[in-house]
Amino acid sequence: MLDSTHSVATPEGVDLTLVPAGVLPRATAFLIDLLLRGVILVVAASAIGVLGHVGIGLFLLLLFLVEWFYPVLFEVLGGGATPGKRSVGLQVVEVDGRPVGLAASVIRNLLRAADFLPLLFGLGLVSMLFSPRFQRLGDLAAGTLVVWTPERLRTVDLPPAPAQAPPSPLRLAEQKALIAFAERSQRLAPARQVELAELLEPLTLARGDLAVTRLRGMARWLAGER
């Protein structure tokens, strides 16, 4: 199946499946963090403004730390996620699936300056679109991924239909395809739903709306409903 998952082999001999996050959720998380950083700086500025020149000096030090090390702090100590990433449901991990370490976090966040070039994350965007795991330049050098947290990967509700067993056993990829169809079918036009469902006539032994209903029913059965 065409998907963007990333498999990690563990010492225990199983493959873990991680799901890298694309451009849009990451941009959302970045904007939330940007806003939060702005708020921190404004609050700090009004708090230490009364200190005069020493206050401005302190503010410049804080500006430096917030500009470069805000993400490092949260990624290393906060389970791989800045507040923005946490709210979207993302986390940074090393390519081997371990939590991100200090060196990797510093590398990816210092190299953000290169991703930003030539304008508004131009290189970072190109790098993410061309890398199979949505890695920006900083991620490539640090060997890190931004993935959906396990909590965010719970399956969505399937549309209602009477659960029914498929007439023959299906392989895991086939089962997943059926469930993915049921999950997404409500976002498709009815005619398109029918068109896709009729491709599986040997399985459903039906045409038209009945084929769609039967596929949804099989999906519910595969998802555990009896």
Next chain:
Amino acid sequence: MSPQEFLRRHEADWTALERALAAATPADAQALPARYRQACQHLALARERHYPPALVDRLNRLVVQAHHHLYRMPPPRAGAVARFLLRDFPALVRAHAGLFWLAALCFYGAFAAIALAVWWQPSLVYSVLDASQVREFEAMYDPARRHLGSTRDDAGDFLMFGYYVQHNIGIGFQTFAGGMLGGIGSLVILLFNGLTLGAVAGHLTRVGFHDTFWSFVCGHGAFELTAIVLAGMAGLMLGRALVAPGRLTRGEALRQQARPAVRIIYGAALLLVLAALVEAFWSSSQAVPPALKYAVAALLWGAVALYFLRAGRSAEAADAPR
């Protein structure tokens, strides 16, 4: 075995693993490794038997969480910072000395060339700086000023310290990041800074402000200029990995070089903090006579050279295989 039967038999094990992840009690936490390996086995079985995706996904989620918990980076060992400063950092710079000299040649070469050119032909300063910048630099190093190196006499030393940290370390980090453009970004930033500083130096020497200018820059320059060259060197390490990866893939070469490169950046950032301290509280003071500043500067440059040439050598020799 049907998926339902599998679920019925093992569900208790999985909730026990979830409890161990939350680490409600020490006994739960101790059970984590065993519970985790058991869940790994269940995941492998569930995949092999083509159990429903929801079940496989649930187990995968659980195993990912436990794996994340179990394979955390160890906390840094005690003495790691001291070991880095006294031994690993200078040894690392020596190990990549070629790139250090390339970065230094770029920076000091541009500096010397334009400084001599401006000294010989004063109007050349306007090829690098515009007229208002030249006036500003003249004002900063006017011998009549109480505070050197800034146009605001009333600006406190601590304010300038904050400014130097924010501005100079930012430039250092950008020089490093420029390495991702095949090293060209780092080289351009080194050349540009060398040209600007060289033009200012040539011009101010020519107009007779040499004592205020050179006595100002010579002290903290030992740390600041060395750190900028080191940042360029770290960027060039990334650039070399991208341009000439050798027998590795570009991605693999980049990942391998990024780790030592960022350690050089740690050292460079520390040097820049030192430089900011010296620059804000020592270099800018007009109360200190230039002769004393030159003497201290000679000491600082000597200390920096000695540090990078000698620090950690005996430990390296002791570790080396015989």
